[in-house]
Amino acid sequence: MNGAVRVVVAGAAGRMGATSCEAIEAADGLELTGRADPSLGVELADVVADADVVVDFTTPDAAPGNIRICLDAETHVIVGTTGFDHEPLRLAAQQGGGGARVLVVPNFAIGAVLMMRFAAEAARHMPEVEIIELHHDRKLDAPSGTAKRTAELIAGRGGNVHEPIHSVRLPGLVAHQEVILGGPGQTLSIRHDSIDRMSFMPGVLIAVRAVGSLPDRFTVGLEACLDQE
Ligand SMILES: NC(=O)c1ccc[n+]([C@@H]2O[C@H](COP(=O)([O-])OP(=O)(O)OC[C@H]3O[C@@H](n4cnc5c(N)ncnc54)[C@H](O)[C@@H]3O)[C@@H](O)[C@H]2O)c1
Numbered sequence: 290m291n292g293a294v295r296v297v298v299a300g301a302a303g304r305m306g307a308t309s310c311e312a313i314e315a316a317d318g319l320e321l322t323g324r325a326d327p328s329l330g331v332e333l334a335d336v337v338a339d340a341d342v343v344v345d346f347t348t349p350d351a352a353p354g355n356i357r358i359c360l361d362a363e364t365h366v367i368v369g370t371t372g373f374d375h376e377p378l379r380l381a382a383q384q385g386g387g388g389a390r391v392l393v394v395p396n397f398a399i400g401a402v403l404m405m406r407f408a409a410e411a412a413r414h415m416p417e418v419e420i421i422e423l424h425h426d427r428k429l430d431a432p433s434g435t436a437k438r439t440a441e442l443i444a445g446r447g448g449n450v451h452e453p454i455h456s457v458r459l460p461g462l463v464a465h466q467e468v469i470l471g472g473p474g475q476t477l478s479i480r481h482d483s484i485d486r487m488s489f490m491p492g493v494l495i496a497v498r499a500v501g502s503l504p505d506r507f508t509v510g511l512e513a514c515l516d517q518e
Contacts, residue, residue: 296497297323297340299333299355304486305346305369312490313344319497337362342497349373349430356381356391363387365500369394369493372430375509382507392500393509395434397492401466402511404481405439408468411477412448415470420450423457423465431456435466438510443468463488 296313300306301324313321323336333355337343342365345355349372356378359366368375368391375393382391396402412418422436432454440450448470464483469476483489492511499514 293318293320294497295320295322295339295341297321297325297333297336297343299325299343299345300347300351300370301331302326302328303346305489306344308486308490309344309346309369309493312487312493313497316494316497319494333358337364340364342367342500344493344497345370353378360385360389360391363389365390365392367392367394367493367496367500369397369489371395371434379507385506388501389506390500390503391507392496392503392513393507394492394496394511395438395509396464397489397496397511398464398481398483399492399511399515400488401435401464401481401483402492402515404466404468404479405435405442406512408439408470408479409442409446409448411468411470411479412443413446415472415477416448417471418443418448418450419455419469419471421455421457421467421469423459423462425462425464426458426460428458431458433464433466435464439466439468 298306298310313319322339325331325333325336343359344367345352346369352370356366420436422433436454443450467480469478495514499517
């Protein structure tokens with residue numbers, strides 16, 4: 290990529306999309322070249338050609354189609370949308386032509402990435418685990434993408450995440466998660482709180498800058514970008 294990285298945001302009229310547009314416009318070396326959203330009358334297919342990177346914050350129904358549009362256009366895509374099975378897209382990404390990368394990020398908050406990493410590390414020593422995730426009451430999916438990803442990482446380290454993952458939905462919340470590990474006579478709680486959507490923006494910018502250099506065509510987690518820094 291020469292010059293500024295051209296970025297199109299899908300879901301640009303939504304809560305996360307609008308905040309991302311502001312952050313991209315304010316960032317050095319990035320240029321916001323499109324805002325796709327049905328409520329703005331702009332389809333992603335109409336503006337994808339203006340993008341080096343697409344950032345998707347839409348809905349579980351819309352995101353898979355948007356990712357396919359990006360793969361067909363051979364454009365990198367960062368998927369912030371949660372609540373859908375992204376594994377079928379792994380094969381599509383791996384078979385897709387060109388060098389387009391798909392980066393799925395269940396949580397862009399760096400503190401949340403660290404919370405997941407610390408919880409997985411702790412579960413090696415305290416394997417009995419409960420997860421409580423708390424979000425605003427307009428969130429469509431439950432449990433959250435972050436909670437599911439945390440459970441995967443903990444299971445990968447031999448931990449036993451008790452079912453169900455607990456989901457709290459209330460006005461006033463943004464995005465919060467507590468991982469509680471229990472052992473004889475003790476508990477360890479690891480908690481992260483996003484109290485403002487700005488918490489996600491440094492991670493969005495890191496992902497936009499790093500996605501084109503990822504070694505694999507399909508990657509899950511911001512960790513891959515943080516480890517490149
Ligand atoms: N990964 C993270 O760190 C993170 C953080 C917060 C929220 N999220 C997720 O991001 C997603 C969006 O959240 P939100 O709170 O901004 O939702 P929102 O409802 O405020 O916004 C979604 C927007 O997508 C638009 N949209 C629908 N179909 C579309 C399409 N085909 N193309 C383009 N735009 C389309 C809608 O019109 C709407 O404006 C959710 O899945 C949420 O769980 C992820």
